[in-house]
Amino acid sequence: MEIQRLRLVLIPPPFQGHLTPMLQLATILHSKGFAISVAHAHFNYPDPSHHPNFCFLPLFYGLSDTHISSNNVVDITATLNTNCVSPIKELLVDQIQKANINHEKIACVIYDGLMYSIDSVARELKLPSIVLRTTSATNFLTYHAFVQRQSSGCLPLQDSMSSDLVPELEPLRFKDLPMFNSGEMQKQVAKTIAVRPSLGVICNTVDCLEEESLYRLHQVYKVSFFPIGPLHLLAEEDSSSSSFVEEDYSCIGWLKNQPRESVLYVSLGSIASWEEKELTEVAWGLANSKQKFLWVIRPGTIGDVSEWLQLLPEDVRVAIAERGCIVKWAPQGEVLAHQAVGGFWSHCGWNSTLESLCEGVPIMCQPHFGDQGVNARLLSHVWKIGLEWSTVMERGAIEGAVRRLMVNPEGKEMRQRALKLKNEIKIAVKGGSSYAALNGLVKSILSVNI
Numbered sequence: 452m453e454i455q456r457l458r459l460v461l462i463p464p465p466f467q468g469h470l471t472p473m474l475q476l477a478t479i480l481h482s483k484g485f486a487i488s489v490a491h492a493h494f495n496y497p498d499p500s501h502h503p504n505f506c507f508l509p510l511f512y513g514l515s516d517t518h519i520s521s522n523n524v525v526d527i528t529a530t531l532n533t534n535c536v537s538p539i540k541e542l543l544v545d546q547i548q549k550a551n552i553n554h555e556k557i558a559c560v561i562y563d564g565l566m567y568s569i570d571s572v573a574r575e576l577k578l579p580s581i582v583l584r585t586t587s588a589t590n591f592l593t594y595h596a597f598v599q600r601q602s603s604g605c606l607p608l609q610d611s612m613s614s615d616l617v618p619e620l621e622p623l624r625f626k627d628l629p630m631f632n633s634g635e636m637q638k639q640v641a642k643t644i645a646v647r648p649s650l651g652v653i654c655n656t657v658d659c660l661e662e663e664s665l666y667r668l669h670q671v672y673k674v675s676f677f678p679i680g681p682l683h684l685l686a687e688e689d690s691s692s693s694s695f696v697e698e699d700y701s702c703i704g705w706l707k708n709q710p711r712e713s714v715l716y717v718s719l720g721s722i723a724s725w726e727e728k729e730l731t732e733v734a735w736g737l738a739n740s741k742q743k744f745l746w747v748i749r750p751g752t753i754g755d756v757s758e759w760l761q762l763l764p765e766d767v768r769v770a771i772a773e774r775g776c777i778v779k780w781a782p783q784g785e786v787l788a789h790q791a792v793g794g795f796w797s798h799c800g801w802n803s804t805l806e807s808l809c810e811g812v813p814i815m816c817q818p819h820f821g822d823q824g825v826n827a828r829l830l831s832h833v834w835k836i837g838l839e840w841s842t843v844m845e846r847g848a849i850e851g852a853v854r855r856l857m858v859n860p861e862g863k864e865m866r867q868r869a870l871k872l873k874n875e876i877k878i879a880v881k882g883g884s885s886y887a888a889l890n891g892l893v894k895s896i897l898s899v900n901i
Contacts, residue, residue: 457558465495651675658884712793736849738770811873813865
């Protein structure tokens, strides 16, 4: 009987920064005519009502509440990969049977790079596979540099080398690289770079941003690479949120009353945070900078924000009331696109970095962990639209960095370069390299399902 439709099964891990781009990819591929199933963990899962065109399939990986509440990405990832093989195999077998009944075909399994154990399942079931890499191509390249150094006995590094440039990855320094200082994390890095998906790798990046890194990855992997990012731009017709925290849209109304490019948006994403003492220094620094700001203080960061504010000196409270807006969580895409926003104080997660690049907003970089140091270095030393500062959480240093970005000529020059990059990215998406890579991806999936 004739197959009516090709179905893709997408499998993200239960982390905000990975789930969001996977759902954006699902939206893009659905617009190309594919049926979409999303297999997800039973916690931190997406709201199916926001994506009525997708089929959502819950998976139980056997993680304890302690695991889930720990927010330990390395530990959760290890457990996911240990426990996922059997339930995912059962799910895929079931999907294959249902697809046959419904005159469909499972055309491909697309899984996040953190879920490397899925590779063996796809091969056993003879299903074409693609890996989605949600970090920058340059960051993925650092994994290979790490493994090469490990195999040649050059690790661990001496502390005196932390500020040295990595010879094959200039201008990255050793201290910018992800810190693989646990045995478990080192195993995960080795396993994820060993995966060779049959159809290739999707990268949420743009050729004009990372052309050299993409070329080098292709040379190493000998599989197809599809740099089809930024995914959120390609999926922009679907504004559905996948946020785990409810977004406060009142800040958009506040932004409407602020002058053009006058507001610094302050947000450390879904995991990184400041301690109470650091929050107080941030409050002082923002107040003393005399700049307007929209500040995200995530639930759980501090007990009661209103009580904490009352403990601040009166002049700081007055400055926050007059020039600031504090929310628990913001609709970041809309915030960065707003004409009132002139800068972004960010942890430099890759999703946030791309969203800022796409809106021409320069960044005050404060990386915390993982790929964030790599992204911050790219922003400050390659694209030159990011401010590298001391990141000492002291009010004077904060005030100085904010003014450098928002007021000084240095910040204005960054803004001009950011707007130029914004236009280059739009060209890539509308008919350039990302557009071509997406068409290549679709053709690759179709070619093995004729």
